[in-house]
Structures are given as C-alpha cells and as structure tokens.
Amino acid sequence: MELIAYFLSLKPLNLLSALPGNIVQGIIWGIMALGVFITFRLLNFADLTVDGTFAAGGAVTVVLILAGIPAPIALAIATIVGLLGGLVTGFLHTILGIPDILAGILTQISFWSINLLVLDGANRAVNVDKYHLIVSLRNISSSIVTMLVFAAVLVSILYWYFGTEQGSAIRATGNNPQMVKAQGINIDFMKVLALGLSNCLVAFSGGLMSQFQGFADIKMGQGAIVIGLAAVIIGEVIGDALIGKYMNFYIKLVFVVLGGVIYYFVIGLVMWLRMPTDLLKLFTASVVAIFLAIPYLKAKTNNSFVFANKGGAQKNA
C-alpha cells in the first residue's frame, strides 16, 4: 500500500518541468567535463585541482559581480584564476616532482582557503534582479540558448586546438612521453599548458554555475572531479554505443558535454524519486565506478580464457 501511495505521490509533470533547468546545469557540468577530459583522457593526468578551481570560478565571479564588475568580465577573470590554479599544479608536478594526484590535491586544498578569503565567508548570493547575469534559474529558456552557444563555441575551439601542432603534441605527451621527448618536445611544458587550459574551462564552468544558481558556495566544487569523470565516461560509453567506429574527435567532445547533460538528468530523476539527497554522492560514485568498469570488463570477457573455452565447447558440440 505504501509503495502505491509513493508512486501516486510522484508527479510526472514535476519531472518534465525540471527538465529545462537540468539541461542548463547539465551543459554547465559538461563544460567542466571538457576540462576533465583534457587532463584525464588526453594528458593521462589525474588532476584533482578541479574541485578547487570550480569553486574558485564561482567565488571570483560572484564577488566581482557584487563589486559592480560586468558579469562577462567577472567570468573572464574567474577563468584566468582557473588558469593560474592549473599552472600551480603543473609547476608542482613538473618542477618540484610531486606526483600528479598529490600535486592536484595540494592546489585544491589551497583553494579552499583562498575561496573562503574571496567569499569572505562560506557563501555569497548574487541577485539576478539587481545584476545582469549571463545565465540564471529565473530565465531558463534564454539560459539554455546561451549555454548551447557556449558549448558549441568551446567544443569547436578545442577541436581546432587539439588539431594544431601544439595540441597534437599535448595528445602525444599523454600517449607516449618517451617518444614525444625524442621528437624534441618539452613534455613538462605541454603538461603545464594542458593543465592550465583544463582548469580555465573548469573555472569558467564554476563561474556560470554560480550565476545560474544565484550564489557561490565554498562547497560547490566538492566532488566536481567525480562529476566531471562521470560526464566524460557516460559520454564515451554512450557515444561508443551510438556512433561506434564513425566516432571522430569533434563528436567525442560533443558527447562529453552530452555526458554532463545525461548525468544531470539522471540526478534530476533521482531527486524526483525523492531518494534521500544525502545519498547523491554515493550514487554518483557508483555510476562512475560502473561506467569505468564497463570497457574493462568488456575487454576481459572478449579476451578471457574461460570465455574462449566456452565458445570452443559450443562449437564442438
């Protein structure tokens, strides 16, 4: 009886009405996921800086807007702060020889203090009625258009950049650093460059998120890396399933953004089902673990001896 009452209490219309907002937030996360894609997939560098730079992007944007600076300029400055964060991680790793994960964590932790200083507290609100914001909860239809334009432009820029001599040097660095050195490329420089670029995107995305939700919060970056990874991986798995061998780099980038949207849609669904929000992070982590495991397990069953034996037995029978 209780179950029936629960299902009756769910309102399909609410799910539908939440959809546009979820799309906007999904694209914002998708842009952050593009940053994660650069480090995690292209550079092969597990960069945990992003939790810090995402929140920094939000904090800097809101504080600057409150100080009377136009939102686009505030967002641009926030993006540069993200760049600096990425560079710090890059220097910690390349010049001081700190392992990648630890270098990212150190920068991330430092940003916690920096963001508290910037926000002068744990959070700051920015009122869309008083300031002209680029995206906002209160104006979802125009926000969707804006975000679609941003996503299209960023995907195109990244597609172009990673097709240049420099961009392909970054891709090669993530693939085989030994070979890249033998081709006369400074791999340290390429790593720093990629980390800077990646965290630009992350801070940019954080700046948009804070405007959309109308506030910046010290905790808004918590778990950002996992969400970014979730988007990257969901995008890859789904892209692979739909496009398969016709996949190219442009479509791959589009699917990373789509991964963010799908992720956020699933979260919306979970919230609509009124699952306890405390469990959201556990849920996200499980999604990432599952999707990370799929390609591995697939390869394993395709190559496994047990499987080969079974196949052989069937043939003989």
Added chain:
Amino acid sequence: MLKLRNVHKTFDIGSINEKAALCGIDLQLAEGDFVTVIGSNGAGKSTMLNAIAGVWPVDEGSISINGTDVTALPEYKRAQYIGRVFQNPMTGTAASMGIEENLALALRRGDRRTLRWYITKTEREHYYTELKKLGLGLEDRLTDKVGLLSGGQRQALTLLMATLKKPKLLLLDEHAAALDPATATTVLDLTNNIVLENKLTALMVTHNMTEAIRHGNRLLMMNAGKIILDISGEEKKRLRITDLLERFKELSGVQMETDSVLLS
C-alpha cells in the same frame, strides 16, 4: 660530426647497486659514418647511446654534435640533431594516434610547436610516397592507429619517423632485436638503404655479429664501459665472425656468450 671526450657515467652512486656503466668513452664520428656497435650484455652500449641522446646528464666528459657542445642540453633539445629508434617497438610511436599523426610529429622534430594545423595536404602526399618506399602497404593506412600495427611495421615506421627530417645523427639500439628473424632482416635492410641513400651518420647497436659485419663502414666493440675495438675501412670489410670472437677473448679475457651472439 659526433665527438665524445672522456665520457663517464656511474648509476646509483653511493649505493650498493653502484654501477660504472661508461668508463671514459672517447669517440669521434665523421660525417656519413655508419657504425655498428657490438658487445656483451651490460657492456654499456645502450648507456652510450642514451648519453649521446641526453636521457640523463653524464658525470664527466663532453659530447658535441656537428661542432655544437650538447653536454648540458636536455634530451628534448638534443632531439633537433638526433633521430632514434628503440629496441622496444612500443617506445618509438604514439599508439593511440594515427600513422600520419605520428609522422607529422616527427616531421617537426626539434621545431617549436605552433598553432598551425598539424598536417597539410602536401605533407600527406609526402608521407604517402615515403611510406610506399617501405613496401609494407602502410601508405594506404595513413589514418589507422599505430597501435594496430605489428612490431615490425612499427619499427619500420619509427625508422621513417627518425629520418623524415634528416638527423645529424641516427641512433639505433637493437631496433630489430624484438622482431622475428625474417622481419628483422627486412627492417635491417630498410635501415641500410635509408642510411646510405640519405648519407646519414649512424650508430647501430646489434647483438647479431653477421649484421654488424655486413652493415656499415666501421665497427665498435664494447666491454665493461669501454670501447675495446674500433675497426674500419678495408679491415672491416674483411672481418669474419671468428676474428671478432678471437679479438673479444684476447681483449676482454673472457669468452663471448656465443650462443646469443652467433645464433641470432
């Protein structure tokens, strides 16, 4: 062209693993010298090539290429002078990138990486003709990922990459050792053609004495971090394996491991 003066390298100094790998190497190569290098395991052949390539700094001595002192230059800066092929076919190429992408990276060896598009149409045609010369059918697979290629194909590609932009010096470290005998012969013949056609200066380490005698105009034998034999010209042409084994025994005081050397 290449000049090594009193080069020393000791690994893990001060630990129980301390190992003097190069003990005073003096070597001078003239332009167009094609030098084969032999010696038993651990003789220091790879270490000498790594010292020249700048994988790590040497402890003592100096290295110059084409009159430029490169002793203090890091590996990536020396790469403008040096083309390399490694023993492991995985080392020389980027597996998840396409054949043409790998070639495009190699064509710009030592150049600044700009924001120009990584590959042009004329370049692609150039890659096509160069790959065709390898005779492995790779010219029709320009966009295939290198990870799909066999070890021999990858070594042939790496060889082309190392010489696409003419290097002052070509370093080959047992680059056919991981291949089956037939493929190894193909790759070595390719190497010979490319070196002679382009009049390259090259150092080629090999475990195969027949190959060491057959190729090149000069032969070095190394032992315990030193060059113990340096034969060139007419004397090299007349060289036979038995001579080499005898000379090795005489100079180093031990028998060369003939099984790995002769039978390979």
